[in-house]
Amino acid sequence: MDFRQLFDNMKANWSKGIAVPFGVLALLGMVTIPLPPFLLDVFFTFNIALSLVVLMVTLYAKRPLDFAIFPTIILLSTLFRLSLNIASTRVILLEGHNGGASAGDVIEAFGEFVIGGNYAVGLVVFAILVVINFVVITKGAGRVAEVSARFTLDSMPGKQMAIDADLNAGLITQEDAQMRRREIATEAEFYGSMDGASKFVRGDAIAGLIILFINLIGGFAIGVWQNDMSFADAAEVYTILTLGDGLVAQIPALILSTATAIIVTRVTGGDNKDMGEQMQMQMFSTPRALGTTAGVIGVIGLIPGMPNIAFLTFASVAGAGAYFIHRKQQENETRPIPPTPEEQEAQSRPKELSWDDVQAVDVLGLEVGYRLIPMVDKGQNGQLLDRIKGVRRKVSQELGFLVPSVHIRDNLDLKPNQYRIMLMGVDSGHGEVYPDKEMAINPGQVFGEVNGIKTTDPAFGLEAVWIEPENQDQAQALGYTVVDASTVVATHISQLIQDYSYELLGHDEVQQLLDKLKVTSPKLVSELIPDKLGLASLVKVLQNLLQEKVPIRDMRTILETLTAKADLQKTPAALTIDVRAALGRSIVQQLVGNEGELKVITLEPSLEQILLQASQGAPEGQLAVEPGLAERLHGTLKQEAQKIEVAGQPPVLLVAPQIRAQLARLFRFSLPSLVILAYSEVPENRQISVVANVGQGG
The missing domain is CATH 1.10.8.540 (FHIPEP family, domain 3)
Structure with missing residues (x-):
């Protein structure tokens, strides 16, 4: 293995996760290993840069979960800062008698900057900085994190139930539900971790204050009694070093506390915008607020004795901002987008005819009158689009193939409250709904009447009444099934899709x-x-x-x-x-379930033999029987089917396989509730009960 290959392997292993454990061990090593002043300068500078990077990430994060590693970053940065405090304290106490630069240029520069030639002022400034960080920012951020964690955990059951409800209604898929559940769990873990991480920030502020007194008192004692320094020299040197060390540690702590407070107080609202975009959109999008502020500041600036120039200047700036925002909003609302010269030239020429001008027929379409447009407009809280998506998902799962999309358009030729469902460009179903009312459907047995507009359910033809929303409880108490207008249309579409599903299935599907x-x-x-x-x-x-x-x-x-x-x-x-x-087992199970007894109607052998002979000489899919026999058979089957339906069972006619398809085609529309099965389709373990036997005479 050559040197370059060895370097590549080390680089790959480092990028796979060695860097973080090695960095944590290095932080722990800083507690015991003395560091030279040069490394202290490097690490203090890196600490400030790291805190600024964290602050910028929190400002540009779209939502808190985009920075889910933040609690761990707080822990590591706090540990890094405390390790630096220990290392700098060792250097200050051991080498402080040699002068202000003995602990590094960074500590000396910050100490000189804060003190500014006056030790008392330096101590006061540092104390104020610590109080701001400890009492205001850290305490407030900790409280917000605690409350957020508590409310997030308390709201988890409700959010889970809402996800299950959307999944059962068909509004989301199983993958969407799993993703939302993971997001809820991650959110709970994040705010719980932030609650604990805020305690690190609070403890870091207390530790900084304690380290200040240790360095100040301990350094003064060591300088006077061990290094024979004068009181004035010891006070000057160790005050500079102590305040510089405290300030270079407290500034990153203050930045990190601010970042913590920002991320736990963020309210995203689902707009997917960072903090700057939210502030611009929510604070400076209303010119009235700036205009009112300009007026109040201007009045204060006119009072004698007030700093008139400062107040009037800010009043002018706020007023100008309000004016320009208002004018820009008006221009955006009224200004049309002018076409380019090329577009003007193209518009002036007649367009060449192409295949794009030949519009294909929509497989499934929904046309609505103008009063029903709000039902399909999400901007007006229309629910019909979501209902249709749920219907497509549910029917697709039941039938076994993907149902085509429903193309929706308005049609001024329709009545205002009318809709029309198109299948291959043909009107396959229509109805009239009232968006501001609800439909009370009579399921067959009600205990009274409700006031409203009498109608029929377009999907199943049941008696119904359009009622006012406030009468919903009364209608339900009387036994009516109450649904809104969007559900009426969606149910009608669902029924038509199931009735004409065989036309929706093509070669591509x-x-x-x-x-x-x-x-x-x-x-x-x-x-x-x-x-x-x-x-x-x-x-x-x-x-x-x-x-x-x-x-x-x-x-x-x-x-x-x-x-x-x-x-x-x-x-x-x-x-x-x-x-x-x-597929006989699934067909029968769809009718009566797993344990139900199958009640069937059969044909007398003589009649079945006649139908078998009629099917042999007739065209495919038809029966060559005399009209009188077909009429008597229809009447008898209708009576027997009604008896079985009254008993709460699906009516089933059991016949020979050779004539099953022909009989199903003969009675498909005249007896839609009658299910016709072949002998071969009934499983051997299914119990059958013959409730009627139909002969030639009916």
Whole structure:
């Protein structure tokens, strides 16, 4: 290993964490190892520079947690300063009789600066400095840190509950919730550490005062009795050294105390601005405050006997500042941005037609009347955008694919309170809501009526009433379900997304599902697509599942089934039968849960045989049955389904796999609550109870 490689390894190890432990050990070594005056000058200068760096970091920090290492910095800088005090005290007591420069030029220069030729004045100035640091700044910062730590810890349960509520409502993701929980825990640790670190600063101020008396009294005694100095010479030399040493230590302590007070008193408010930007925005953005101040100072400056020039000067400065701020604000509000000559020339020429002028149809769109615009405007506290995001997240998790974004725009052709939900550019649902009212929905059994505008719930067609917000408690007491206008629109969008989810799933979405599954099961994806099954056929199978309200979350089971059956059954309809059979457990569980008994309606064997024969000669997906038979079958199934629904169970019709899809298509809109299952889709361990048997005569 050559010298350069050895140097690089030492540099890498130093940067990985050796520097800090080595520095702490060096601080502890300064307590016992004598330091020459030259090193004292270097370390005292570094201490002042370090405190200034810490102060600047606190001023430019966007929020307190951006400087989370600050409590540790306080401890290390305090330890460094106390180590320097011990080292300088040793030098002062041992070498002080040799003159003011015996403890270094920094201590002598600060001592001469404070004393200014008068020892009494120097002592008073130093005492005032210590009192300011100890009584005012340190004590105040410690109290603020203590209160902040206490309130932060007390508010943690409420913040955690708020995060859980936002997560359950779909307003944030699981990653966002984890990040906010970590931030809350870090905030509690920070303010708790600051509460303890403020005690270091307070103890440092007391130690500085004690060290002052030790150096002053001890140095005077040593100089007179051991070094045969005169009283006047000993007083002069040791007073200079003591005050210089105290001042060179107390100035960084005062700066660090100020930094501590600044960071614990910061209120960020979520605006992501440093202290200077906040001060400029909050103090000097209102010209009225400066103008009033200028008037008061000007009146005081006109009183005889007052320092008129000073007061009137500051009044003029404040008045001029208020005037210029007011004028700048007016210019920003009224001044349009003039176009450049190139922009003017481009605007004057007719624009060439391009593909950008051909606008694509939005997959999902929401058009609102002008009175509903505040509902989608976050600047006016509109809640609809957040509700729609929550709906998309919840429905995407339930269905198994990412639902496209909902593009929102205003439409003056609509009524003021009307909205319209567009699917592929086609009106798929509309309604009328009142932003200043709430909808009281009749769930089926209420104990009275409420005053308001009668209507129907646009999502489910239930009877409802638009009521005033103050009547909410009365409506809920009567059994109504009360929701606001944003929830009404969001629920309608959610219902339409679920009803038309098969139209929202296209080739791009399926390809993204395959790419996601390829990360965990690459062999499964590569074996099926495109060797055994084309992407278009896979899309059709998934659309068939969604059309019959079967989620596609379990893509692994779906692809494994298709891989096994694709060589035998090539049509998407036949493959869908096999996939539904593989997903039978989740389909049934979605209907009745894990432990519920499955109550079913069956067909008489003769009727089922007729339907099987009708399906063989009819086009794919249809049944060639006479209208009278279809009408009688519809009426009987409707009656039996209503009986099961009254009992609180989902109505299920159990039929042969060959006719399940055709019957589901026949009764999809006339009997939307009826679920049609095939025999092969019911798990073997599921208990079945036949509640009705339908024949040809109904």
